[in-house]
Amino acid sequence: MSGPQGTYNGSSGYIVSDELRNSVNIAIALQKPLLIKGEPGTGKTMLAQSIADSLQMELIIWNIKSTTKAQDGLYVYDTVQRLYDSQFGEHDVSDIKRYIKMGKLGEAFLSPLPVVLLIDEIDKADLEFPNDLLWELDQMSFYIPETRETVKARHRPIVIITSNAEKELPDAFLRRCIFHYIDFPNAEAMEKIVAVHHPNLERKLLEQAMESFYALRSLPNMQKRPSTSELIDWLQALVVGGVSPARIKKELPFLGVLLKKNEDLDMILQQLSGKTQTRNAMGRYR
């Protein structure tokens, strides 16, 4: 098993803060999994892709669902297939290896080249899930009783774990991780991020849109605050729709792209129409 594999310096398609870059490098150097938390849309998943790009490694993604078990990531022994085969005599049943299928973690261990392994949204799984992975992530190996083989990582993968804080993770697991919380990007960082996606944006349009965006985010009663990806989509919509910058703040066109909850949309629309109504009323009585 080889040691640390160079340092991460960010990649062209992803804006990374110095803090986050440091955390990544700390995790790589200490050979510990990096646990990333943060609001949705702060680029947690993108980070792994960026690391893979920057270090020119393959990225293996293990998407966690509520039904995922730790065992799924190691290997699956397809007993039912073997049983069927034995009943109908189609394949050589004595070779158990044929029925052992590697999971994502196993795949990462067996890769001939170092890889980046992304365990995405670990909090989706059962509460005990992270604990079940402790040994494998620590030792970078696991044992398959069926074949009496030990799968050992050829190269220690760089493990990135993301969490949306839907569940709290067990302490024993946390102790083994490097932790980083991605703060929501401020206006300047956001401009850089936007520039990656929309390099030729009209200055005025961007300014107006960003101002509205951060104003919306700062509203206290928002159910779901718009995030980076929604801003990027919104800008796209504004450009395609040919909206003039002057209209953006007043009318908030294509608001549905930014706000995904009906309550939020209603609230804003009400405020917008309320404003114009009072304005009209004022005009009438003036």
Add this chain to the structure above:
Amino acid sequence: MFTRFYYELKNQGLPVSMKEWDALLEALEADLCGSSLIGFYHLCRAVLVKSEAHYDRFDLAFARFFEGVETPEGLPDKIWEWLDKELPARGITEEMRRNHRQLDLDELRRMLEERLKEQQEEHHGGSYWIGTGGTSPFGHSGYHPGGIRVGGQSNNLSAVKVAGMRRFQEFRSDETLGVRQFQVALRKLRQFTSRLDGAKTVLDLDGTIDKTCQNAGRLELVWERPRENSIKVLLLMDAGGSMLSYSRLCNQLFTAVHRSSHFKDLKVFYFHNCIYDWLYHSPECRKNDYTDTAYILNNLGEDYRTIIVGDASMAPYELMRSGGVIDWDLYNDRAGLEWLRDLRRHFEYSVWLNPIPQKYWDWVEGSFTIKKISEIFPMQELTIDGLEKAISALRSRQRMAKAT
């Protein structure tokens, strides 16, 4: 000694284990802190702190411990860059080479301080406050080691300054937070059982093996019902006038409880200041739209987890006397206190959540009734921490405190 920092962190309530401390020392040995205090700050945080809820505590501990190492603010960018990269590097690496794993931070601290003083003197003439337009240290834009400015604010703050800014204060879990956080806390309220009605969708492995064996090896799949939460919740909310100031907080809890679809059953009732003979169906507490409290007591099983939300603040007679009900056209034979005791006796899993912060309970207007009620129900403040405590209390039968 460096270990004092460890205890400082512990003092601030950070759950730092030896394993993490070891990892930090290893990282320092490998010179991962970028040889600067700010790098050291980020390194410590990444290795030692495992929740954004603890960032603030870490900042406090860091600020307190390194108070003396406060680096001067407002030096020009270039010098700052230089400060950040070059200066402490020598200090740390020499220290580490000599002492290997034993880092003497006091010395490190002293050296850093010295260097910084020198630095200040050397560049005395050139130092000025950066970005006079917006130097508030409480801006949100944060720190960038490269010396990047944001929105005209000086971002070149020392690590201590960054820590002192307490940017992550809002993530403290003893603060009141939003619906989502409440939901997360409520998710802990669950108890799984598969003995419920519903479609059989999960493969019963043991059953399948049994059946298949009985079939002499011919595969027969057996299915069972998925595990489901069997928790039933009774939510009683105070809709009285004094609760108005906490309406937003209560709304958030209410929304969270409602959205938590994992309960088997959820019943919500309202009351005005204290619970008497009637539990209302709507927050307006309309006189003709209620269920008898006695009916609830007789018909809801004792396994209902009961959460009462109220400020527990009222005039003493409202709680203690018959006829004490605040609504002038109603009369209660039994004192509110009696009703509360009955509820408590019947619903063994019950808690009281109070939106008034705990530190005010002793001297707020209704402190007498708060005290009385908290003798009956385990009372927690309505914050994430409080809710979590309440929920862990709801997991087990709570013995009645002082059944006088």
